[in-house]
Amino acid sequence: MELTVGTKWDYDYIHLFNEIGVKEMFGSFRWSNLGTSRGGAVLPEVDVDFSKKYITKLHSLDMEFCYTMNSSCLGNKEFDPKHIKQMMTDFELLGEIGVDSITITIPSLIEIIRRNLPNVKIKCSVINQIGSVQSVQYFTEYLGVDEFVLGVDFNRNFKAIESIRKATNKKIEMLVNESCLYHCPYRMYHYNMAAHASKSDDPFNGKFIDYCIMNCMKQRVFSHREIIKGRFVRPEDIHIYEDYGIDRFKISSRHMPSEWAYRSAKAYSERKYEGNLSDIISPVAMAIPKESLHPMPGLTEEENERLRYALSFEAPNIYIDNSRLNGFLDFWINKKSDCDYMQCGTECDYCGKIAKRAITAEKDVSITENFIGFIDQTLDQVASGALADEEFLEIANLQWNELTKEKHEKCLTLVPILFRKIARKKTTKIAENYAIQRNSNIIEDQDMAKACYEQTPNHLKKKMVNILREINCDLYI
Numbered sequence: 001m002e003l004t005v006g007t008k009w010d011y012d013y014i015h016l017f018n019e020i021g022v023k024e025m026f027g028s029f030r031w032s033n034l035g036t037s038r039g040g041a042v043l044p045e046v047d048v049d050f051s052k053k054y055i056t057k058l059h060s061l062d063m064e065f066c067y068t069m070n071s072s073c074l075g076n077k078e079f080d081p082k083h084i085k086q087m088m089t090d091f092e093l094l095g096e097i098g099v100d101s102i103t104i105t106i107p108s109l110i111e112i113i114r115r116n117l118p119n120v121k122i123k124c125s126v127i128n129q130i131g132s133v134q135s136v137q138y139f140t141e142y143l144g145v146d147e148f149v150l151g152v153d154f155n156r157n158f159k160a161i162e163s164i165r166k167a168t169n170k171k172i173e174m175l176v177n178e179s180c181l182y183h184c185p186y187r188m189y190h191y192n193m194a195a196h197a198s199k200s201d202d203p204f205n206g207k208f209i210d211y212c213i214m215n216c217m218k219q220r221v222f223s224h225r226e227i228i229k230g231r232f233v234r235p236e237d238i239h240i241y242e243d244y245g246i247d248r249f250k251i252s253s254r255h256m257p258s259e260w261a262y263r264s265a266k267a268y269s270e271r272k273y274e275g276n277l278s279d280i281i282s283p284v285a286m287a288i289p290k291e292s293l294h295p296m297p298g299l300t301e302e303e304n305e306r307l308r309y310a311l312s313f314e315a316p317n318i319y320i321d322n323s324r325l326n327g328f329l330d331f332w333i334n335k336k337s338d339c340d341y342m343q344c345g346t347e348c349d350y351c352g353k354i355a356k357r358a359i360t361a362e363k364d365v366s367i368t369e370n371f372i373g374f375i376d377q378t379l380d381q382v383a384s385g386a387l388a389d390e391e392f393l394e395i396a397n398l399q400w401n402e403l404t405k406e407k408h409e410k411c412l413t414l415v416p417i418l419f420r421k422i423a424r425k426k427t428t429k430i431a432e433n434y435a436i437q438r439n440s441n442i443i444e445d446q447d448m449a450k451a452c453y454e455q456t457p458n459h460l461k462k463k464m465v466n467i468l469r470e471i472n473c474d475l476y477i
Contacts, residue, residue: 001238002247004066004173005265006254008292009046011054013258018061020262020269025058026066026103027254030294031200033086034109035071037127039197040206041307042255044294048097055098064100068254070125071195072105072188078112091116101146105191110143124148126175126250127191131160133167140170147171149250152178155231156332156339158244165245173248174241176233177264177281181219181226182339186212205298207307211382214375220284221316221372224355225345232281234322235267237329252282257292277320287315306418310378313416315371316362324358373459374416381419390422398432400443407445407471411452414463427451449473 004024005017017025028036029051030043046054055065069090077083091113094102101121104110110122122145129151130136139145152175154160165172180187190212197206220226233241238249249268253261264280267273278284288311295304331350332339342348362368381387400408408427415423430451431443438447449468456464468474 001242001249001269001271003249003251003265003268005251005261007054008254008256008258008261009044009050009054010258011050011057013262014054014057014061014063016262017265018063020266022063022265022269023248024064024066024100026068026250028068028198031198031206032069033077033083033090033200034069034074035195035197035199035202036068037070037072037105037125037191037194037198038068038254039194039208041197041293041296041311042288043198048093051097059098065098066101066103066123067094067099068103068125069094069109070103070105070127071198072127072191073195074106075196078106078108087112088116095120103149104145107143110139110145114144121146123173126150126152127188129153131157131164133163136164136168136170140168145170147173147247149173149175150246152180152231153183155233156329158333159335161241161244161246171247172245173250174233174246175250175252176238176268178252179220179227179230179232179281179284181216182229182231184216186215206296207299207303209378209382209387210310211379214378217284217315218372218375218379221318221368224318224359224361225349225352227284227318227320227359228328228351228355229339229344232277234277234325234329235271235273235280236322236326238268238271240329240333255288255292256283257289260289260292273322275322277322277325278318283315284318284320288312309417313371313374314367316364316368318362319360321358321360325354328354369459373457376459377416377419377457381422386422386426389426393425393429395425395429396432396436398435398441398443401445404443404445404448407473408448408452410471411448411464411467414456414460414467423455427455430454445473446476449476453477 001021002023003021004026005022007025007027009027030040030045058065078087095117099120101123102113103123103125104113105125105127113120113122124130124139124145126149128139130139130148131151131154139148147170150172155174193208193212196202197208251261251265251268253264267280273280290308290312293308293311296307299307345352412420412424431447434447434450435443453464453468465474468477
């Protein structure tokens with residue numbers, strides 16, 4: 001079995017990965033002209049000298065390095081003379097540090113690299129969603145890639161896998177531990193977001209709201225059927241795909257700590273995992289550990305703190321009992337269902353039944369409520385356009401009763417740090433309106449209390465009532 005694993009550039013882990021039979025590590029610089037498919041917030045800073053040292057060490061152990069230049073969007077800079085010059089510099093650098101292959105998404109880059117780095121293998125990205133004989137022929141015969149990653153949505157389409165294997169002698173790779181929504185509507189948008197958030201000239205310094213991941217997490221927490229529908233592959237089922245001709249198995253892990261990547265890779269290397277499958281597949285309810293997040297140099301300390309808070313927000317622990325999934329792939333192998341042409345949940349509810357058998361929700365209901373509440377609050381900020389309020393909402397700057405202002409800050413402690421600045425401004429605006437309605441130029445307790453309660457999301461209203469009671473303001477709501 002060949003394994004390829006995403007790296008956090010931890011030099012001390014090279015031997016550990018080598019010992020479990022990993023043949024290739026893949027990764028990228030944090031920032032570059034062309035970017036990658038992960039935002040800079042989850043990628044470590046690496047300089048050229050260290051990258052050379054890292055790759056040299058891999059080569060000494062008969063391992064290879066694949067550079068992920070797999071941005072899905074360059075904003076057409078690939079056709080701009082200034083940026084073309086920068087691209088050529090990037091390609092020269094990759095040759096200098098000794099990469100063995102490059103993962104590419106954008107077709108024009110495939111042709112450019114083929115001419116400029118003829119000794120470097122070109123791998124077609126999972127982002128290209130290759131899943132038919134026709135798409136394989138386009139990429140391998142017309143564009144000339146050396147190998148490709150199967151589109152993740154086709155991981156359980158055994159008819160497609162069988163046909164693709166017959167159609168090419170190129171190396172086929174499969175992403176095995178990704179838990180994305182099946183036919184995810186956010187996928188390409190998400191890849192585009194990450195692509196821009198890892199470019200050295202990004203005007204927003206890599207900052208964005210992860211609208212996509214929040215939506216897909218919410219759906220998986222609400223409906224465990226969506227987890228089973230995701231096209232992950234269990235370690236115990238690797239042999240099935242080997243029999244179908246898959247050459248290499250890819251471990252998604254660049255967004256997680258090295259310990260997590262090693263645990264996942266080891267499970268696939270040993271072809272078994274006892275316990276919670278969520279421990280080794282890309283987090284089902286995303287909470288990226290803080291040690292895997294890296295300060296963004298273009299952001300303020302407050303902005304970085306908001307980013308850390310959002311990406312590491314406590315998520316519910318969803319337990320997927322791996323032992324209860326034994327044989328569950330037989331359903332697809334025996335072609336009992338065509339997922340693309342049946343009504344999921346009505347015509348077929350196989351995944352729903354498996355989910356009831358194998359998945360246990362977080363026991364602490366408050367963790368799930370807070371997680372969903374945080375997501376809803378964030379999505380509401382996006383949908384309502386309220387993200388602009390922090391900068392553009394106009395307030396009258398009425399005078400505050402000093403004790404009321406202190407109480408206001410007490411109420412704001414209930415607001416996630418990500419939204420506290422916006423919440424302060426919005427509740428101030430509403431409190432001002434209440435004061436003006438009273439023909440007063442001073443914001444008092446009753447104005448502040450009504451404003452804070454009005455702006456509190458439903459899942460937090462009880463907590464807000466408790467705070468207002470503590471500060472003797474609950475009588476105003």
